[in-house]
Amino acid sequence: MRIHGSTIFIPGATSGIGLALAVALQQKGATVVVGGRRTGRLEQIAAEHGLGTVAIDTTDPASIAAAAEQVTAEHPDLDVLVTMAGIMRTEDWTTSGFAESATETVTTNLLGPIRLVDAFIDHLRTRPHATIMTVSSGLAFAPLKVTPTYNATKAAIHMLSESIRLQLSGTGVEVLELEPPSVATDLMPGQKESPFAMPLDAFVSEVVELVESHPDATEIQVENVKFLRYGEARGDYDQVVATLNRLDPHGS
Numbered sequence: 001m002r003i004h005g006s007t008i009f010i011p012g013a014t015s016g017i018g019l020a021l022a023v024a025l026q027q028k029g030a031t032v033v034v035g036g037r038r039t040g041r042l043e044q045i046a047a048e049h050g051l052g053t054v055a056i057d058t059t060d061p062a063s064i065a066a067a068a069e070q071v072t073a074e075h076p077d078l079d080v081l082v083t084m085a086g087i088m089r090t091e092d093w094t095t096s097g098f099a100e101s102a103t104e105t106v107t108t109n110l111l112g113p114i115r116l117v118d119a120f121i122d123h124l125r126t127r128p129h130a131t132i133m134t135v136s137s138g139l140a141f142a143p144l145k146v147t148p149t150y151n152a153t154k155a156a157i158h159m160l161s162e163s164i165r166l167q168l169s170g171t172g173v174e175v176l177e178l179e180p181p182s183v184a185t186d187l188m189p190g191q192k193e194s195p196f197a198m199p200l201d202a203f204v205s206e207v208v209e210l211v212e213s214h215p216d217a218t219e220i221q222v223e224n225v226k227f228l229r230y231g232e233a234r235g236d237y238d239q240v241v242a243t244l245n246r247l248d249p250h251g252s
């Protein structure tokens with residue numbers, strides 16, 4: 001993925017990783033439009049950072065369609081879509097009552113990116129070179145016990161990224177999967193304070209450095225995620241799962 005000179009839309013960037021990444025990419029010479037539901041935050045972000053903003057609820061197909069129309073009309077040179085919006089909920093699957101949370105999680109974390117790609121793919125195909133950046137997690141590769149549906153949606157995003165990359169090979173659209181480890185954001189209560197969470201600035205700096213130094217990468221893995229990402233390949237998966245669930249209530 002090329003940063004300098006590109007035009008990037010990040011739905012899910014009113015806070016956390018999305019916002020920090022948007023600001024860092026802008027500093028590297030990209031034009032960045034951020035999206036989210038909190039319109040007050042969008043106004044504040046436009047004023048503070050001079051980023052473009054679009055109100056969008058990625059659980060609502062009509063909102064996605066309207067945002068896609070607005071972003072591509074205002075930025076016909078849009079060539080990067082980052083499917084950042086996500087939620088993370090704890091669930092107890094040992095008794096009933098988790099279906100509502102699970103449904104919300106699938107709708108946001110899996111259907112959201114699917115609908116976003118559907119809304120933007122025809123436009124991205126018109127560009128000489130374009131990127132879809134998906135956002136999975138270290139938890140796509142090792143499960144955090146307390147967040148079953150979250151883990152499952154992120155594993156699905158990993159496989160979706162692998163699959164659509166095959167379909168889009170030979171077009172000008174590349175698929176780049178960002179695989180964050182635990183990062184200090186407001187994704188879950190207490191996550192920002194977790195001693196296991198990577199500081200947000202350090203995470204985003206490493207991501208930008210990796211994107212710049214590996215423009216043809218298919219996955220962005222900071223050092224901290226490799227413990228989770230490669231447990232199965234290394235042969236220490238059981239130990240990784242045990243350590244993750246013993247140590248980190250906010251593994252993300």
Ligand SMILES: NC(=O)c1ccc[n+]([C@@H]2O[C@H](COP(=O)([O-])OP(=O)(O)OC[C@H]3O[C@@H](n4cnc5c(N)ncnc54)[C@H](OP(=O)(O)O)[C@@H]3O)[C@@H](O)[C@H]2O)c1
Pocket residue numbers: 011012013014015016017018035036037038039041056057058059084085086087088108135136137138179180181182183184185186187188251252
């Ligand atoms: N932090 C971690 O440890 C970690 C690790 C692995 C992966 N990730 C992934 O990174 C992404 C960003 O998370 P974060 O840690 O930065 O958390 P965050 O600060 O809570 O940010 C989540 C963002 O998603 C947006 N969002 C949520 N639901 C949305 C919806 N229905 N429509 C539009 N936007 C929506 C929020 O904006 P509004 O509330 O304004 O809509 C917010 O901007 C998520 O996909 C998460 O799964 C995070």
